[in-house]
Amino acid sequence: MKVLVTGANGQLGYDIIKLLDSEGIEFWGTDRESLDITNEEQVTRVINDYYPDVIIHCAAYTAVDKAEEEKELCYSVNVLGTKYLVEACKKIDAKMFYISTDYVFDGEGDKPFDVLDQPNPINYYGKTKYEGELEVQKLLEKYFIVRISWVFGSNGNNFVKTMLRLAKEKDEISVVADQIGSPTYTHDLVKLLVEMIQTDKYGIYHATNEGYCSWYEFACEIFKQAGIDVKVNPIKTEDYPTRARRPKNSRLEKNIGVVNNFSQLRCYKRAIKEFVKSNYFE
Numbered sequence: 001m002k003v004l005v006t007g008a009n010g011q012l013g014y015d016i017i018k019l020l021d022s023e024g025i026e027f028w029g030t031d032r033e034s035l036d037i038t039n040e041e042q043v044t045r046v047i048n049d050y051y052p053d054v055i056i057h058c059a060a061y062t063a064v065d066k067a068e069e070e071k072e073l074c075y076s077v078n079v080l081g082t083k084y085l086v087e088a089c090k091k092i093d094a095k096m097f098y099i100s101t102d103y104v105f106d107g108e109g110d111k112p113f114d115v116l117d118q119p120n121p122i123n124y125y126g127k128t129k130y131e132g133e134l135e136v137q138k139l140l141e142k143y144f145i146v147r148i149s150w151v152f153g154s155n156g157n158n159f160v161k162t163m164l165r166l167a168k169e170k171d172e173i174s175v176v177a178d179q180i181g182s183p184t185y186t187h188d189l190v191k192l193l194v195e196m197i198q199t200d201k202y203g204i205y206h207a208t209n210e211g212y213c214s215w216y217e218f219a220c221e222i223f224k225q226a227g228i229d230v231k232v233n234p235i236k237t238e239d240y241p242t243r244a245r246r247p248k249n250s251r252l253e254k255n256i257g258v259v260n261n262f263s264q265l266r267c268y269k270r271a272i273k274e275f276v277k278s279n280y281f282e
Protein backbone atom coordinates (compact mmCIF):
# COMPACT_ATOMS: atom_id res chain seq x y z
CA MET A 1 0.00 0.00 0.00
CA LYS A 2 1.28 3.45 -0.99
CA VAL A 3 0.03 6.51 0.88
CA LEU A 4 0.35 10.14 -0.18
CA VAL A 5 -0.10 12.72 2.57
CA THR A 6 -0.81 16.40 1.83
CA GLY A 7 0.17 19.08 4.33
CA ALA A 8 2.86 16.86 5.85
CA ASN A 9 4.43 19.79 7.70
CA GLY A 10 1.20 20.63 9.51
CA GLN A 11 0.17 19.47 12.99
CA LEU A 12 -1.68 16.39 11.82
CA GLY A 13 0.33 15.58 8.68
CA TYR A 14 3.54 15.53 10.69
CA ASP A 15 2.25 12.88 13.11
CA ILE A 16 0.71 10.80 10.33
CA ILE A 17 3.96 10.41 8.43
CA LYS A 18 5.78 9.57 11.67
CA LEU A 19 3.34 6.73 12.31
CA LEU A 20 3.31 5.49 8.68
CA ASP A 21 7.09 5.40 8.85
CA SER A 22 7.17 3.41 12.09
CA GLU A 23 4.53 0.99 10.76
CA GLY A 24 6.65 0.33 7.66
CA ILE A 25 3.92 1.63 5.31
CA GLU A 26 5.23 3.20 2.08
CA PHE A 27 4.37 6.88 2.00
CA TRP A 28 5.22 10.29 0.63
CA GLY A 29 4.62 13.28 2.85
CA THR A 30 4.17 16.25 0.54
CA ASP A 31 4.46 19.91 1.47
CA ARG A 32 3.47 23.11 -0.30
CA GLU A 33 6.62 23.00 -2.42
CA SER A 34 6.38 19.42 -3.65
CA LEU A 35 2.59 19.56 -3.99
CA ASP A 36 0.84 22.93 -3.94
CA ILE A 37 -2.76 21.73 -3.98
CA THR A 38 -3.96 24.97 -5.58
CA ASN A 39 -1.85 24.20 -8.68
CA GLU A 40 -4.10 21.95 -10.74
CA GLU A 41 -1.43 20.93 -13.20
CA GLN A 42 0.98 19.97 -10.39
CA VAL A 43 -1.70 18.03 -8.52
CA THR A 44 -2.57 15.95 -11.60
CA ARG A 45 1.07 15.27 -12.43
CA VAL A 46 2.21 14.40 -8.89
CA ILE A 47 -0.73 12.09 -8.17
CA ASN A 48 -0.35 10.36 -11.52
CA ASP A 49 3.40 9.89 -11.11
CA TYR A 50 3.30 8.62 -7.53
CA TYR A 51 0.08 6.63 -8.10
CA PRO A 52 -0.88 6.19 -4.40
CA ASP A 53 -3.48 3.71 -3.15
CA VAL A 54 -4.53 6.18 -0.46
CA ILE A 55 -4.48 9.99 -0.22
CA ILE A 56 -4.64 11.48 3.27
CA HIS A 57 -5.56 15.09 2.65
CA CYS A 58 -4.42 17.16 5.65
CA ALA A 59 -3.41 20.34 3.82
CA ALA A 60 -5.78 23.20 4.51
CA TYR A 61 -6.08 26.90 5.11
CA THR A 62 -6.67 26.76 8.87
CA ALA A 63 -6.46 30.39 10.07
CA VAL A 64 -10.11 30.65 11.14
CA ASP A 65 -10.20 34.41 11.88
CA LYS A 66 -7.94 35.50 9.02
CA ALA A 67 -10.15 33.51 6.65
CA GLU A 68 -12.87 36.15 7.06
CA GLU A 69 -10.51 38.59 5.28
CA GLU A 70 -8.52 36.23 3.04
CA LYS A 71 -11.59 34.59 1.54
CA GLU A 72 -10.12 34.02 -1.90
CA LEU A 73 -7.01 32.30 -0.56
CA CYS A 74 -9.03 30.20 1.90
CA TYR A 75 -11.41 29.14 -0.90
CA SER A 76 -8.60 28.26 -3.29
CA VAL A 77 -6.91 25.94 -0.76
CA ASN A 78 -9.92 24.37 0.95
CA VAL A 79 -12.32 24.07 -1.98
CA LEU A 80 -10.38 24.25 -5.25
CA GLY A 81 -7.34 22.40 -3.84
CA THR A 82 -9.62 19.63 -2.61
CA LYS A 83 -11.44 19.53 -5.96
CA TYR A 84 -8.18 19.06 -7.88
CA LEU A 85 -7.10 16.27 -5.52
CA VAL A 86 -10.49 14.60 -5.78
CA GLU A 87 -10.34 14.64 -9.59
CA ALA A 88 -6.80 13.21 -9.60
CA CYS A 89 -7.83 10.61 -7.00
CA LYS A 90 -10.79 9.52 -9.11
CA LYS A 91 -8.58 8.92 -12.16
CA ILE A 92 -6.33 6.47 -10.33
CA ASP A 93 -9.15 4.96 -8.19
CA ALA A 94 -7.38 5.73 -4.90
CA LYS A 95 -9.02 6.01 -1.47
CA MET A 96 -9.47 9.58 -0.26
CA PHE A 97 -9.24 10.69 3.37
CA TYR A 98 -10.56 14.22 3.74
CA ILE A 99 -9.98 15.73 7.16
CA SER A 100 -12.81 18.04 8.12
CA THR A 101 -14.00 19.95 11.14
CA ASP A 102 -16.67 20.52 13.82
CA TYR A 103 -16.95 24.03 12.30
CA VAL A 104 -19.14 22.65 9.51
CA PHE A 105 -21.97 22.76 12.11
CA ASP A 106 -23.73 25.84 13.45
CA GLY A 107 -23.42 24.83 17.11
CA GLU A 108 -27.11 25.28 17.91
CA GLY A 109 -28.65 23.15 20.68
CA ASP A 110 -26.76 21.05 23.19
CA LYS A 111 -26.93 17.60 21.64
CA PRO A 112 -23.81 16.14 20.02
CA PHE A 113 -23.91 16.49 16.21
CA ASP A 114 -24.34 13.20 14.39
CA VAL A 115 -22.60 12.41 11.09
CA LEU A 116 -26.03 12.56 9.42
CA ASP A 117 -26.91 16.02 10.77
CA GLN A 118 -27.05 18.79 8.18
CA PRO A 119 -23.98 21.05 8.24
CA ASN A 120 -24.65 24.77 8.45
CA PRO A 121 -21.33 26.57 8.93
CA ILE A 122 -21.31 29.99 10.61
CA ASN A 123 -17.84 31.14 9.58
CA TYR A 124 -16.01 31.28 6.26
CA TYR A 125 -13.42 28.63 7.14
CA GLY A 126 -16.23 26.21 8.09
CA LYS A 127 -18.08 27.03 4.87
CA THR A 128 -15.03 26.17 2.73
CA LYS A 129 -14.35 22.97 4.66
CA TYR A 130 -17.96 21.92 4.07
CA GLU A 131 -17.70 22.76 0.37
CA GLY A 132 -14.56 20.59 0.34
CA GLU A 133 -16.64 17.73 1.79
CA LEU A 134 -19.19 18.21 -1.00
CA GLU A 135 -16.43 18.04 -3.65
CA VAL A 136 -15.33 14.72 -2.19
CA GLN A 137 -18.87 13.32 -2.09
CA LYS A 138 -19.75 14.58 -5.57
CA LEU A 139 -17.16 12.53 -7.40
CA LEU A 140 -15.89 9.73 -5.19
CA GLU A 141 -17.27 6.56 -3.67
CA LYS A 142 -14.10 5.39 -1.92
CA TYR A 143 -13.84 8.21 0.60
CA PHE A 144 -13.60 8.81 4.32
CA ILE A 145 -14.55 12.24 5.62
CA VAL A 146 -13.19 12.47 9.15
CA ARG A 147 -14.37 15.47 11.18
CA ILE A 148 -12.13 16.39 14.06
CA SER A 149 -12.07 19.31 16.52
CA TRP A 150 -9.83 21.39 18.80
CA VAL A 151 -6.63 19.78 17.51
CA PHE A 152 -3.36 19.72 19.42
CA GLY A 153 -0.09 18.02 18.60
CA SER A 154 3.62 18.52 19.01
CA ASN A 155 4.21 20.15 15.61
CA GLY A 156 2.85 23.66 15.22
CA ASN A 157 0.80 26.07 17.27
CA ASN A 158 -2.30 25.12 19.19
CA PHE A 159 -4.39 25.97 22.25
CA VAL A 160 -2.33 23.83 24.66
CA LYS A 161 0.94 25.48 23.66
CA THR A 162 -0.67 28.93 23.81
CA MET A 163 -1.96 28.30 27.35
CA LEU A 164 1.44 27.03 28.53
CA ARG A 165 3.11 30.13 27.04
CA LEU A 166 0.54 32.54 28.53
CA ALA A 167 1.00 31.00 31.96
CA LYS A 168 4.66 32.03 31.83
CA GLU A 169 3.74 35.61 30.90
CA LYS A 170 0.64 36.29 33.06
CA ASP A 171 -0.74 35.69 36.54
CA GLU A 172 -4.34 35.50 35.33
CA ILE A 173 -5.82 34.10 32.14
CA SER A 174 -9.39 34.50 30.88
CA VAL A 175 -10.80 31.66 28.81
CA VAL A 176 -14.16 31.19 27.08
CA ALA A 177 -16.42 28.87 29.07
CA ASP A 178 -19.56 28.71 26.91
CA GLN A 179 -18.22 26.86 23.86
CA ILE A 180 -18.28 23.11 24.41
CA GLY A 181 -16.42 20.51 22.36
CA SER A 182 -13.71 17.86 22.46
CA PRO A 183 -9.96 18.17 22.12
CA THR A 184 -8.26 15.91 19.57
CA TYR A 185 -4.66 14.82 20.19
CA THR A 186 -2.99 14.18 16.82
CA HIS A 187 -0.86 11.42 18.33
CA ASP A 188 -4.05 9.46 19.15
CA LEU A 189 -5.98 10.39 16.01
CA VAL A 190 -3.30 9.17 13.59
CA LYS A 191 -3.52 5.65 15.04
CA LEU A 192 -7.20 5.60 14.13
CA LEU A 193 -6.53 7.01 10.66
CA VAL A 194 -3.90 4.35 9.96
CA GLU A 195 -6.42 1.73 11.16
CA MET A 196 -9.06 3.19 8.82
CA ILE A 197 -6.87 3.30 5.69
CA GLN A 198 -6.58 -0.46 5.84
CA THR A 199 -10.34 -0.92 5.53
CA ASP A 200 -13.05 -0.09 3.02
CA LYS A 201 -15.60 1.11 5.59
CA TYR A 202 -16.16 4.34 3.68
CA GLY A 203 -18.28 7.26 4.85
CA ILE A 204 -18.39 10.21 7.21
CA TYR A 205 -16.87 9.84 10.68
CA HIS A 206 -16.39 11.98 13.74
CA ALA A 207 -13.15 11.41 15.62
CA THR A 208 -11.97 13.22 18.75
CA ASN A 209 -10.68 12.24 22.17
CA GLU A 210 -13.40 11.07 24.57
CA GLY A 211 -15.20 13.56 26.79
CA TYR A 212 -16.63 17.04 26.33
CA CYS A 213 -15.37 20.26 27.91
CA SER A 214 -15.35 24.03 27.48
CA TRP A 215 -12.19 25.86 26.46
CA TYR A 216 -12.05 27.02 30.10
CA GLU A 217 -12.14 23.43 31.39
CA PHE A 218 -9.61 22.44 28.73
CA ALA A 219 -7.25 25.19 30.01
CA CYS A 220 -7.75 24.17 33.67
CA GLU A 221 -6.86 20.58 32.80
CA ILE A 222 -3.69 21.69 30.96
CA PHE A 223 -2.51 23.67 34.00
CA LYS A 224 -3.42 20.83 36.36
CA GLN A 225 -1.38 18.33 34.32
CA ALA A 226 1.54 20.75 34.00
CA GLY A 227 1.44 21.57 37.73
CA ILE A 228 1.06 25.29 36.99
CA ASP A 229 -0.63 27.51 39.53
CA VAL A 230 -2.30 30.27 37.51
CA LYS A 231 -5.69 31.93 38.00
CA VAL A 232 -8.08 31.01 35.18
CA ASN A 233 -11.21 33.14 34.75
CA PRO A 234 -14.21 31.72 32.88
CA ILE A 235 -15.61 34.27 30.42
CA LYS A 236 -18.39 34.40 27.84
CA THR A 237 -17.90 34.30 24.07
CA GLU A 238 -19.19 37.91 23.93
CA ASP A 239 -16.33 38.97 26.20
CA TYR A 240 -13.73 37.60 23.78
CA PRO A 241 -14.70 39.01 20.38
CA THR A 242 -13.13 37.33 17.36
CA ARG A 243 -13.43 38.07 13.66
CA ALA A 244 -14.98 34.66 12.93
CA ARG A 245 -17.97 33.34 14.87
CA ARG A 246 -17.47 29.99 16.61
CA PRO A 247 -20.16 27.36 17.27
CA LYS A 248 -21.20 27.22 20.94
CA ASN A 249 -21.88 23.52 20.71
CA SER A 250 -19.07 21.65 19.00
CA ARG A 251 -19.94 18.24 20.48
CA LEU A 252 -19.54 15.47 17.91
CA GLU A 253 -21.36 12.12 18.17
CA LYS A 254 -18.83 9.35 17.48
CA ASN A 255 -21.07 6.31 17.54
CA ILE A 256 -20.52 5.53 13.86
CA GLY A 257 -16.89 4.63 14.66
CA VAL A 258 -18.04 2.22 17.38
CA VAL A 259 -20.58 0.61 15.03
CA ASN A 260 -17.84 0.05 12.47
CA ASN A 261 -15.52 -1.48 15.07
CA PHE A 262 -12.90 1.23 14.96
CA SER A 263 -10.84 2.01 18.05
CA GLN A 264 -11.98 4.97 20.13
CA LEU A 265 -9.56 7.64 21.26
CA ARG A 266 -8.79 7.80 24.98
CA CYS A 267 -10.20 10.46 27.32
CA TYR A 268 -8.94 13.96 26.52
CA LYS A 269 -7.53 14.36 30.04
CA ARG A 270 -5.18 11.42 29.58
CA ALA A 271 -4.17 12.79 26.18
CA ILE A 272 -3.32 16.18 27.70
CA LYS A 273 -1.33 14.45 30.41
CA GLU A 274 0.81 12.66 27.84
CA PHE A 275 1.20 15.75 25.65
CA VAL A 276 2.32 17.88 28.59
CA LYS A 277 4.73 15.20 29.79
CA SER A 278 6.43 14.86 26.41
CA ASN A 279 6.32 18.50 25.27
CA TYR A 280 6.50 20.60 28.43
CA PHE A 281 8.82 18.71 30.75
CA GLU A 282 11.36 17.74 28.06
Ligand SMILES: NC(=O)c1ccc[n+]([C@@H]2O[C@H](COP(=O)([O-])OP(=O)(O)OC[C@H]3O[C@@H](n4cnc5c(N)ncnc54)[C@H](OP(=O)(O)O)[C@@H]3O)[C@@H](O)[C@H]2O)c1
Binds near residue numbers: 035099102152
Ligand atom coordinates in the same frame (compact mmCIF):
# COMPACT_ATOMS: atom_id res chain seq x y z
N1 LIG B 1 -6.25 22.74 13.92
C1 LIG B 1 -7.50 22.47 14.33
O1 LIG B 1 -7.89 22.79 15.46
C2 LIG B 1 -8.43 21.72 13.43
C3 LIG B 1 -9.75 21.46 13.89
C4 LIG B 1 -10.61 20.75 13.07
C5 LIG B 1 -10.19 20.30 11.82
N2 LIG B 1 -8.93 20.58 11.39
C6 LIG B 1 -8.53 20.10 10.06
O2 LIG B 1 -7.48 19.16 10.23
C7 LIG B 1 -6.59 19.20 9.11
C8 LIG B 1 -5.17 19.36 9.61
O3 LIG B 1 -5.09 20.55 10.37
P1 LIG B 1 -3.74 21.02 11.06
O4 LIG B 1 -4.07 21.53 12.41
O5 LIG B 1 -2.70 19.97 10.90
O6 LIG B 1 -3.39 22.28 10.13
P2 LIG B 1 -2.02 23.05 9.95
O7 LIG B 1 -1.09 22.74 11.06
O8 LIG B 1 -2.40 24.47 9.68
O9 LIG B 1 -1.43 22.40 8.63
C9 LIG B 1 -1.98 22.64 7.38
C10 LIG B 1 -0.90 22.39 6.36
O10 LIG B 1 -1.45 22.66 5.07
C11 LIG B 1 -0.44 23.26 4.31
N3 LIG B 1 -0.96 24.01 3.18
C12 LIG B 1 -1.63 25.19 3.20
N4 LIG B 1 -1.88 25.59 1.93
C13 LIG B 1 -1.34 24.64 1.12
C14 LIG B 1 -1.27 24.49 -0.28
N5 LIG B 1 -1.77 25.40 -1.12
N6 LIG B 1 -0.65 23.38 -0.78
C15 LIG B 1 -0.11 22.47 0.04
N7 LIG B 1 -0.13 22.56 1.37
C16 LIG B 1 -0.74 23.64 1.91
C17 LIG B 1 0.29 24.15 5.29
O11 LIG B 1 1.55 24.45 4.76
P3 LIG B 1 2.36 25.75 5.24
O12 LIG B 1 2.91 25.37 6.57
O13 LIG B 1 3.39 25.92 4.17
O14 LIG B 1 1.36 26.86 5.30
C18 LIG B 1 0.34 23.28 6.53
O15 LIG B 1 1.50 22.48 6.56
C19 LIG B 1 -7.09 20.35 8.23
O16 LIG B 1 -7.88 19.80 7.21
C20 LIG B 1 -7.97 21.18 9.15
O17 LIG B 1 -8.98 21.85 8.43
C21 LIG B 1 -8.03 21.26 12.18
